[in-house]
Amino acid sequence: MKKKSLIIISILLMSLVWTVSCSTIAGWFGKGKKELETGAVVEPIKMDRLDISGADLMVDVTVVNKNKAKLLITGYDYKITIGGKHKIVVPPQKTDIEVKDESHTLKFVHPINFEKLEKENPDLKNLEEAKITIEGLVYVTTEDEGNNFEFKSTQMMPIAHLPKITSGGVEVKDISYTSATLLFKTIIDNRNPFPVTYTPSYSIHVGNFEVASMNNGERITVDPKSKITHKFEKNIKVLSLSESIRRSDSTKVEMKTILDYKGERTKLQQKVIVGGEFDPPMIPKVKAKDVGISMEGTTATLNLEVEVDNPNSFSATIKEWDFNILLNNVEIVKSLKPDPVTISAKSKKVVTIPLKMNAKKLLKSGIAGNFKIKVKAVLKSIKKGGEDLSLDYVMNFS
Numbered sequence: 001m002k003k004k005s006l007i008i009i010s011i012l013l014m015s016l017v018w019t020v021s022c023s024t025i026a027g028w029f030g031k032g033k034k035e036l037e038t039g040a041v042v043e044p045i046k047m048d049r050l051d052i053s054g055a056d057l058m059v060d061v062t063v064v065n066k067n068k069a070k071l072l073i074t075g076y077d078y079k080i081t082i083g084g085k086h087k088i089v090v091p092p093q094k095t096d097i098e099v100k101d102e103s104h105t106l107k108f109v110h111p112i113n114f115e116k117l118e119k120e121n122p123d124l125k126n127l128e129e130a131k132i133t134i135e136g137l138v139y140v141t142t143e144d145e146g147n148n149f150e151f152k153s154t155q156m157m158p159i160a161h162l163p164k165i166t167s168g169g170v171e172v173k174d175i176s177y178t179s180a181t182l183l184f185k186t187i188i189d190n191r192n193p194f195p196v197t198y199t200p201s202y203s204i205h206v207g208n209f210e211v212a213s214m215n216n217g218e219r220i221t222v223d224p225k226s227k228i229t230h231k232f233e234k235n236i237k238v239l240s241l242s243e244s245i246r247r248s249d250s251t252k253v254e255m256k257t258i259l260d261y262k263g264e265r266t267k268l269q270q271k272v273i274v275g276g277e278f279d280p281p282m283i284p285k286v287k288a289k290d291v292g293i294s295m296e297g298t299t300a301t302l303n304l305e306v307e308v309d310n311p312n313s314f315s316a317t318i319k320e321w322d323f324n325i326l327l328n329n330v331e332i333v334k335s336l337k338p339d340p341v342t343i344s345a346k347s348k349k350v351v352t353i354p355l356k357m358n359a360k361k362l363l364k365s366g367i368a369g370n371f372k373i374k375v376k377a378v379l380k381s382i383k384k385g386g387e388d389l390s391l392d393y394v395m396n397f398s
Contacts, residue, residue: 041061041062041064041103042059042060042061042062042151042152042153043059043060043061043062043153044059044153044155045057045058045059045132045134045153045154045155045157046058046059047157047158048109049263049264049265050158050160050194051160051194051196051263051264051266052114052160052161052162052163052192052196052261052263052268053113053114053115053261053263053264053265053266053268054111054112054113054114054115054160054263054265054266055111055112055114055160056109056110056111056112057080057108057109057110057111057112057132057134057157058107058108058109059107059108059134059153060105060106060107060108061105061106061108061138061151062103062104062105062106063099063103063104063105063106063138063140064102064103065099065101065102065103065104067142069142070098070099070100070142071098071099071140071141071142072096072097072098072099072140072141072142073095073096073097073098073099073104073106073138073139073140074094074095074096074139074140074141074146075092075093075094075095075138075139076092076093076095076106076108076136076137076138076139077090077091077092077093077136077137078090078108078134078135078136078137078151079134079135079136080110080132080133080134081131081132081133081135082112082117082121082124082130082131082132083121083123083124083127083130083131084131085121085123086117086120086121086124088110090110090136092139099140106138108134110134114159114160114161115162115268117159118161124159125161127159128158128159128191128193129156129157129158129159130156130157130159131154131155131156131157132154132155132156132157133152133153133154134152134153134154135150135151135152135153136150136151136152137149137150137151138151158192158193160192160194161191161192162268162270163188163189163190163191163192163196163222163270164188164189164191165186165187165188165189165259165270165272166186166187166189166272167185167186167187167272167273167274167275168184168185168186168187168229168274169185169274169275169276170182170183170184170185170253170254170255170274170275170276170277170278171183171185171276172278172279173233174235174383175238175281175382175383176238176281176381176382176383176386176387176389177238177239177281177283177379177381177382177387177389178237178238178239178381178386178387178389179235179236179237179238179387180235180236180238180278180280180281181233181234181235181236182204182233182234182235182236182253182278183231183232183233184204184231184232184233184234184255184274185229185230185231185274186229186230186232186257186272186274187227187228187229187230188220188222188227188228188230188259189227190222190223190224190225190226190227191225192224192225193224193225194224195221195222195223195224196221196222196261197219197220197221197222197261198219198220198221198222198259198260198261198270199215199217199218199219199220199259199260199262200215200218200220200230200232200257200258200259200260201214201215201257201258201260202214202215202232202234202255202256202257203255203256203257204234204236204253204254204255204256205253205254205255205256206236206241206251206252206253206278206280207241207251207252207253209241211234211236211237211240211241212234212236220259232255232257234255238280238281241280251277251278251279251280252275252276252277252278253275253276253277253278254273254274254275254276255273255274255275256271256272256273257271257272257273257274258270258271259271259272279312279313281312281314281382282311282312283379283389283391284308284309284310284311284312284316284318284343284379285308285309285311286306286307286308286309286318286375286377286393286395287306287307287309287395288304288305288306288307288373288395288396289305289306289307289350290305291303291304291305291371292305298358299356299357299358300356300357300358301354301355301356301357302325302354302355302356302357302371303352303353303354303355304325304352304353304354304355304371304373305350305351305352305353306350306351306352306353306395307348307349307350307351308341308343308348308349308350308351309343309348310343310344310345310346310347310348310349311346312345312346313345313346314345314382315342315343315344315345316342316343316379316380317340317341317342317343317379317380318340318341318342318343318377318378318379318380319340319378319379319380319388320337320340320376320377320378321336321337321338321340321341321353321375321376321377322336322337322375322376322377323336323337323338323353323373323374323375324336324373324374324375325355325371325372325373325374326371326372326373326374327370327371327372328370329372332357333355333357336353336355338351338353340380370396371396372394372395372396373394373395373396374392374393374394375392375393375394375395376390376391376392377390377391377392377393378390378391379391
């Protein structure tokens with residue numbers, strides 16, 4: 001019995017010695033291998049430099065050192081997810097940052113190009129905001145132990161878009177035989193939560209004829225979430241247009257506009273064509289129609305028939321006439337002034353102008369021959385207070 005007890009005691013003592021020995025050896029090899037204690041404070045995502053060209057995504061990650069040993073930040077990596085689909089992956093970046101105090105803040109800044117983003121992700125075109133997530137790893141180490149920890153920040157952020165620019169058409173605001181004022185309308189729809197400012201330049205064509213090209217230093221600002229109709233007026237000289245344009249029933253008119261946008265880091269251009277139809281006022285034609293002669297005693301009467309053709313969509317009035325009449329190059333009448341005449345829109349009118357004169361004078365000049373009539377006519381302006389147009393016509397009667 002005593003012998004069995006001694007054996008059991010011996011076994012227990014040997015087990016105790018083995019346990020103590022293993023612990024001691026583990027202590028020797030495991031010295032300084034205590035798991036690193038680190039933490040992180042992740043700030044919400046911020047946006048800096050937000051405009052239609054892009055934005056800078058910013059997030060602060062503060063690394064907290066809970067260890068007595070010196071802590072080094074040796075690197076990081078992260079990815080950005082926009083709208084749940086688009087991903088921007090930043091590969092591992094090396095750093096050599098010593099956390100001297102209890103913490104150190106890493107500042108991550110990543111530029112975003114919205115125009116490129118929309119091309120790669122058409123689904124984002126109609127979104128005013130999208131869920132943006134930044135997540136990644138920070139690598140830390142002490143002198144002999146490495147570790148890493150995850151960080152993540154998610155937030156709804158605005159998505160900027162190029163304003164929608166469309167034509168509002170052309171309006172003929174004011175017109176006369178000599179000039180016309182054209183009013184061009186451009187509609188700019190800014191869906192963004194910030195104002196957009198453009199510097200425009202214009203090129204105006206009537207038919208194939210350029211009548212103006214300019215950049216007058218104007219600036220157009222569209223408030224956030226606003227739509228405006230920008231109006232641009234240009235007075236053109238009708239008489240400077242080519243004859244083919246002035247004689248056409250309707251002419252295409254358009255204004256090509258380039259809208260320059262200058263952001264903090266990027267320049268952008270948007271183009272729009274504002275077009276419509278323009279009926280330039282045309283000068284009525286006056287031509288000889290016929291001439292008749294009647295005699296009564298010593299008085300001869302010349303009946304001159306003059307045809308006036310008004311091709312315009314409005315009536316035309318010749319308010320003053322001044323005729324000089326020559327027969328065989330001999331002036332027989334000077335400064336004959338008939339009554340004013342009005343010709344309806346798109347019509348012709350034959351005006352008979354009776355001329356009474358001494359038969360002897362007519363016979364002396366020779367009844368047979370060629371009549372040449374020089375006419376100074378004043379076309380009444382289409383618009384009230386507008387400039388009248390003075391014209392010279394020459395007609396020949398046989």
